[in-house]
Amino acid sequence: xxxxxxxxxxxxxxxxxxxxxxxxxxxxxxTPVEIISSCGLLPYRLSGKEGTTLYAxxxxxxxxCFFVRGCLEKVLKEExxxxxxxxxxxxxxxxHLHNALQKYSSLAFTYLLDLPRxxxxxxxxxxxxxxxxxxxxLCEYRGIEVNEKGLWEQIDLYLDNRSRLQxxxxxxxxxxxxxxxxxxxxxxxxxxxxPAVFQELIAVYSHDYLHGTEELAGPRVFxxxxxxxxxxxxxxxxxxxxxxxxxxCIGRRMLQFTGEPEEGEDPYSFLARLxxxxxxxxxxxxxxxxxxxxxxxxxxxxxxxxxxxYLKFCDPWYYYGQLxxxxxxxxxxxxxxxxxxxxxxxxxxxxxxxxxxxxG
Amino acid sequence: MLELIxxxxxxxxxxxxxxxxxxxxxxxxxxxxxxxxxxxxxxxMMVEYxxxxxxxxxxxxxxxxxxxxxxxxxxxxxxxxxxxxxEVAAALVASFGFQEHFLKEAESRWWGRxxxxxxxxxxxxxxxRYYPQPAAFCVSSHLCEGAVLMxxxxxxxxxxxxxxxxxxxxxxxxxxxxxxxxxxxxxxxxEEITGLSxxxxxxxxxxxxxxxxxxxxxxxxDLRLHPASPLTAKEAFSYLYLYFTGLxxxxxxxxxxxxxxxxxERIRESEQKKDPGRHFRFKLLWLHLPPFYxxxxxxxxxEKGARxxxxxxxxxxxxxxxxxxxxxxxxxxMLAHFSxxxxxxxxxxxxxxxxxxxxxxxxxxxxxxxxxxxxxxxxIRDALHKEGLPFLALDGDCIDNRNYAPGxxxxxxxxxxxxxx
Numbered sequence: 001x002x003x004x005x006x007x008x009x010x011x012x013x014x015x016x017x018x019x020x021x022x023x024x025x026x027x028x029x030x031t032p033v034e035i036i037s038s039c040g041l042l043p044y045r046l047s048g049k050e051g052t053t054l055y056a057x058x059x060x061x062x063x064x065c066f067f068v069r070g071c072l073e074k075v076l077k078e079e080x081x082x083x084x085x086x087x088x089x090x091x092x093x094x095x096h097l098h099n100a101l102q103k104y105s106s107l108a109f110t111y112l113l114d115l116p117r118x119x120x121x122x123x124x125x126x127x128x129x130x131x132x133x134x135x136x137x138l139c140e141y142r143g144i145e146v147n148e149k150g151l152w153e154q155i156d157l158y159l160d161n162r163s164r165l166q167x168x169x170x171x172x173x174x175x176x177x178x179x180x181x182x183x184x185x186x187x188x189x190x191x192x193x194x195p196a197v198f199q200e201l202i203a204v205y206s207h208d209y210l211h212g213t214e215e216l217a218g219p220r221v222f223x224x225x226x227x228x229x230x231x232x233x234x235x236x237x238x239x240x241x242x243x244x245x246x247x248x249c250i251g252r253r254m255l256q257f258t259g260e261p262e263e264g265e266d267p268y269s270f271l272a273r274l275x276x277x278x279x280x281x282x283x284x285x286x287x288x289x290x291x292x293x294x295x296x297x298x299x300x301x302x303x304x305x306x307x308x309x310y311l312k313f314c315d316p317w318y319y320y321g322q323l324x325x326x327x328x329x330x331x332x333x334x335x336x337x338x339x340x341x342x343x344x345x346x347x348x349x350x351x352x353x354x355x356x357x358x359x360g
Numbered sequence: 361m362l363e364l365i366x367x368x369x370x371x372x373x374x375x376x377x378x379x380x381x382x383x384x385x386x387x388x389x390x391x392x393x394x395x396x397x398x399x400x401x402x403x404x405m406m407v408e409y410x411x412x413x414x415x416x417x418x419x420x421x422x423x424x425x426x427x428x429x430x431x432x433x434x435x436x437x438x439x440x441x442x443x444x445x446x447e448v449a450a451a452l453v454a455s456f457g458f459q460e461h462f463l464k465e466a467e468s469r470w471w472g473r474x475x476x477x478x479x480x481x482x483x484x485x486x487x488x489r490y491y492p493q494p495a496a497f498c499v500s501s502h503l504c505e506g507a508v509l510m511x512x513x514x515x516x517x518x519x520x521x522x523x524x525x526x527x528x529x530x531x532x533x534x535x536x537x538x539x540x541x542x543x544x545x546x547x548x549x550x551e552e553i554t555g556l557s558x559x560x561x562x563x564x565x566x567x568x569x570x571x572x573x574x575x576x577x578x579x580x581x582d583l584r585l586h587p588a589s590p591l592t593a594k595e596a597f598s599y600l601y602l603y604f605t606g607l608x609x610x611x612x613x614x615x616x617x618x619x620x621x622x623x624x625e626r627i628r629e630s631e632q633k634k635d636p637g638r639h640f641r642f643k644l645l646w647l648h649l650p651p652f653y654x655x656x657x658x659x660x661x662x663e664k665g666a667r668x669x670x671x672x673x674x675x676x677x678x679x680x681x682x683x684x685x686x687x688x689x690x691x692x693x694m695l696a697h698f699s700x701x702x703x704x705x706x707x708x709x710x711x712x713x714x715x716x717x718x719x720x721x722x723x724x725x726x727x728x729x730x731x732x733x734x735x736x737x738x739x740i741r742d743a744l745h746k747e748g749l750p751f752l753a754l755d756g757d758c759i760d761n762r763n764y765a766p767g768x769x770x771x772x773x774x775x776x777x778x779x780x781x
Contacts (some may be wrong), residue, residue, distance in 0.1 A: 061737055092732050096735030099739055112702065118524070125538075126528065283509075326517065
């Protein structure tokens, strides 16, 4: 299949998914989509409306980040058919979004799932119980029995998809045939499509487009930061940069699930382990620890520069940015503060372009 | 005398004296010599205690720690570790009027004005070496996300351990177990860091002190129901120093018991003289904190015939603590905060306080950068309107006075009071 045709097919699949009944919106990559899926519902990531959010602004305070306001705007104004939403207490803004959805949306089901900031054993045990309660609540809402076997099947299915995506991210140390914005686009699709549909598409992509000979050329970039406008990764490519790796929620970090279930381990403990021990979000206790590893990645992947984007009013990524600047001294770091808006990418164009020129 | 000190401290180089333990000894001597006067004996006791604790932090005989506003200080008092609260220090710095120096220091490094000014002030104070470098940064995750992040970053920059108590939103037995386990680990870490060791009876004593403080605080709150209660909101806010740093100390219950005794005495005197005190047209409930720099918001309200009769922060939200089960009691207190988690918890408490103190309206001081308190204001407003309670959200900043416009604030207050009339 021609690559353009592939992307068209992917977009059509997303469009069809948007029309489906039984969609449960989610916002944070710590959402255990496997549990939602095992209850016969479709976990569907909501990316938030980009640009002005006049309606949502009357419900959420102006000092909350543009992403949560965009998400509220989308649910209230555009996603009329959404059945429910599952939020994770990953930051204060998210818990306020949950408050607003409960109060002002017509969603039939909303749930706020606690998320520990630690990843040590007591936290894993605590979260496993939280996942169990969430599963029970969702089954109760659906009027079905809790089915752990069904949950294991979904865990396997999602793990398979995650590992297929992860394989695309491997081997990017030297010669690159595919730019990172395509990988991010695939992860976005993974977060929206029914897992079986995505499995077919990823198989096509892996088979057809990874065997080219034309090497990408240009300054090698590492992209990290908070939720960002959808066009940003592509913009780096369009401006002549090569996006080697990313460290985004809806990107590489969503795939780093490693480990096998231990003998007799229940699905909740296994899921808790997978989610909490993956590469952390900036809000986690140990996020800063991993920054030391970034220096190694920079060397291994021959990164010329880091682009760090954070949404205005996003505290976790703002503080992470300070650490990043403090720790990474050897290569240039471009810090971009912005809104959750495609229009803003136009404003970012000049800065990214100048940065790529400098590191190129 | 206090005014003279404040005037001296507001000079550019004056913050240097913050670092001298002698400053605090001098302050204590002035209190004892009655050169400093306070409206209540309890306030003098509290300031003397505060000076003693701060002196311990600066004289460095014992390893001290930074503790965030909601960290369980019972552990620190049980271990005998001097506590430095950067948020309280920011309020104090602002009240003396030299916060701008600290804020600018933080802003010149990374931390811009969209962030909480309590934290910027703390960062600036540490970088400019006015605040002590601690042995560890101790923070709890509930209510204030900025503190977790700030403590973690500062710990990295200063190569000190960062100890996090992760407090869940849930309030069930699993959450209790999770917090209790962490408290145990925190004690071990603190012992290792400071070289001090915890005696179990000291922990029991700290929890007994916290429980005695809780009962005394409740006594004060009940006395404030009396129409002749003389305690103003401004005075009540000053006792938050103990609320943030004193739980577990011997001083806190003593201060609050003394305050309760003094209030009782003054109320009795008013009754005997048949002096009902000044009549106010409107009684108000204050949500979140007030600005700590020189301002006249509470004074202006009183000028206009409205008095803040209670503050959200003075509410005793936790159940009684059992010294026989110290860690579980502390964990329960951590989990009980009404402002954390679903907004209905906070709304129910606001409604309860509004009914208890029979208020005519509610004012929320919306501190810029505080995502926790401001995030769901619209829902609070809607819920209070449903109860027929007028609500005013006053935008402002507790520490940074650079955008403070008294005229605008007064116009908003005027409009609000007109609505109440």
